[in-house]
Amino acid sequence: DAGVTQSPTHLIKTRGQQVTLRCSPKSGHDTVSWYQQALGQGPQFIFQYYEEEERQRGNFPDRFSGHQFPNYSSELNVNALLLGDSALYLCASSLRLGSQFFGPGTRLTVL
């Protein structure tokens, strides 16, 4: 039973660029949430997708956007990257409001 997978594992970008991160949920899950974890902090909720729509959004600017596909996989897009966007980006999947299971994360470095 495959768990949550994320790609890529690591990514290096420069300020102003755009990035797309990908997530495949655990088998049987239909809901995907994205979190940003800065160094030394707990994860911060970005948004959650269910039935291909954004269900709820955290306190993040519009530069952060997402998408969910019919097969429940999801993308996180960040435009106009800032140095402060450097973080570990975690994807979590769940069956509706059930317990969230996390992927290994994508470590983004913005130079």
Add this chain to the structure above:
Amino acid sequence: AQKITQTQPGMFVQEKEAVTLDCTYDTSDPSYGLFWYKQPSSGEMIFLIYQGSYDQQNATEGRYSLNFQKARKSANLVISASQLGDSAMYFCAMREGVKLTFGTGTRLTIIP
């Protein structure tokens, strides 16, 4: 106001001893869920245990148990018979609606 408070930035525990990681929370919602996750240096958040606000009994999962004291708004994680592989960051989280709100974490180090 912080919704999840973990007051222990770091803890050192002898192997095979039990350890309690503290977590207090703040919410006015009568329906909520409390979670503990383990994060090794690799970065992946590993789900450990869940307690619902209406659950009458404390949750247990193998060596992990959650000491849920609703009136005190605390949800401490107890790890029995600690092992070297338990060394990691531990996060307490609360679900309100769809999102999880995390504490700042406790770094647990098990000493051989």
